[in-house]
Every structure is written in C-alpha cells, then in structure tokens.
Amino acid sequence: MIIRESTLKKGLPKETESVCPECGKIVKAKIFDENGRVMIEKKCSEHGGFKDVYWSDAGLYLKAEKFAYDGIGVENPKIKAKKKCPFECGLCDLHLSHTCLANIDLTNRCNMRCPICFANAAAAGYVYEPDYEQVVEMLENLRRNRPVPTPAVQFSGGEPTIYPKFFDVVKKAKELGFVQIQVATNGLKLVDFDFCQKMKDNGMDTVYLQFDGLNDEIYVQARGRKMLDVKMKVVENCRNVKPKPLSTVLVPTIINGINNDQVGEILNFAVKN
CATH class of the missing domain: 3.20.20.70 (Aldolase class I)
Incomplete structure (x- = not known):
C-alpha cells in the first residue's frame, strides 16, 4: 500500500481556491473559524461575495485533518496537459487522487x-x-x-x-x-x-x-x-x-x-x- 501524507495546508485560517457558484469561474477563497464553525468565504468579480458553512464543528474539522492523505494520481490519465480546472473535467494529470x-x-x-x-x-x-x-x-x-x-x-x-x-x-x-x-x-x-x-x-x-x-x-x-x-x-x-x-x-x-x-x-x- 502506498500512503502519502497530504501536502495541503493544515490549520485555520487558510487560503485556497474555489469556484463561483453562479459562473464556475475559479476564485480565491478563505477558510476560517467563526464561533466554532468553519466558514468559507469567496468573491467573484462578476457575481459578488459568497459565505457559507464549510464544517459545522471546527474542532472536528481540525481533528479530521490529521487523517488527510493524498492519493498517488494516475500515470495514464485519459485527459492530459489539462490547464483549466474545473472545466474539461475528467480524471486528468492534475488529480492528486486515484480511483478507489x-x-x-x-x-x-x-x-x-x-x-x-x-x-x-x-x-x-x-x-x-x-x-x-x-x-x-x-x-x-x-x-x-x-x-x-x-x-x-x-x-x-x-x-x-x-x-x-x-x-x-x-x-x-x-x-x-x-x-x-x-x-x-x-x-x-x-x-x-x-x-x-x-x-x-x-x-x-x-x-x-x-x-x-x-x-x-x-x-x-x-x-x-x-x-x-x-x-x-x-x-x-x-x-x-x-x-x-x-x-x-x-x-x-x-x-x-x-x-x-x-x-x-x-x-x-x-x-x-
């Protein structure tokens, strides 16, 4: 079995990428603790800001992060040289995970x-x-x-x-x-x-x-x-x-x-x- 500890940033707050729920454009997002809940906040230049609950329990979220591991990807994906995510979707060479x-x-x-x-x-x-x-x-x-x-x-x-x-x-x-x-x-x-x-x-x-x-x-x-x-x-x-x-x-x-x-x-x- 091949196990790789996740390379994703752990802890709160942190920045990541998300998508606008209206147009699907990739936007920057912030994940943070607010009164014991994990929130995600993002802003699209066209459709404005969005804020929602990411996890309802910040303590449980931080505990779950300790068990985060990356997959190992796929050496022979059907979609290669992918540049635009989340469009042209499929199991591509940008994926960290493999299909379980x-x-x-x-x-x-x-x-x-x-x-x-x-x-x-x-x-x-x-x-x-x-x-x-x-x-x-x-x-x-x-x-x-x-x-x-x-x-x-x-x-x-x-x-x-x-x-x-x-x-x-x-x-x-x-x-x-x-x-x-x-x-x-x-x-x-x-x-x-x-x-x-x-x-x-x-x-x-x-x-x-x-x-x-x-x-x-x-x-x-x-x-x-x-x-x-x-x-x-x-x-x-x-x-x-x-x-x-x-x-x-x-x-x-x-x-x-x-x-x-x-x-x-x-x-x-x-x-x-």
Missing part, C-alpha cells in the same frame, strides 16, 4: 417512481443505458489505471438490477479482478432469494441498500409505497446466501421532518443485524 471506488450507472430506468429521488431516475425524458460492450470497456479502463488499478466498483442507476445483462457485467467485473463489487439498489428484485444467490454466484460482494427507516409511513412519503417488508426480506436473503452472506450497507436519505428521527434507530438495527 468507481460508480457505473447501468441505466437511468427504474422500477419505482419515488417522490424523492437521489438520482432523478426515469425523469430525464430519455433512456441512458450503455450496452454490455460499453460497460465492459468502462470496467477495463478502470483496471488499466496505473500505478493502482481501480480495486472496487459499484453498479448504480436508475435501478441497476433491471439492466438486461446485470449478471453478465457482475461476472465480468469479477473476471477483471475487482476485489469489491457492489450494487446500489432499492431492493425490489432482491426479494427473490434466487436473484440474491445468483448475484453472489456471479461475484457480487456488497448490497448498498436504500433504507430510510423502520416504519412504513416514512416509505409512503419518501418512496410512494410501503417498503419495510421489502427491506426486511432483502436483509434476510442477503444473510442467507451461500457460501457466505452478502455484505449489506444501509443507505438512508435523511429528510427533515420525515425520517431525521430515524438515524439512531437505523444504527441500532444495523448493530443488531
């Missing part, structure tokens, strides 16, 4: 129509769905990264489990040497135990399960339908696949006034399971 976990959207289609959707799925007015060969090229490109081939991939969407060749791309990811393969899912397809077992058989490691809380009223408001029985069944199925369980990560969307009181309950459920 890559997300690949298999589709923007979904088998639900949630009132609150992280991915704005099924609302774009068009279908995005790369074919199998395109997904394989994405996977191969990630594994070609040097000096560190991307070790982990998460299939997402939309709802990735409805992708026509879902099991094929999971199997291909395993064949290419990804040591951690994940799927971000609402869980509807995983109610079928055979589906879970087939995922495991093809190389799936982790289910990144949308999980908003432990009562159905939350799901009615956030997802448009009762879902708690689905979540419980998915957790059970993931536990019972062979030869060993699928790791399960509970992924809540915290909505003020709907489920912000469920954070502790979700943590307790995770501990018990």
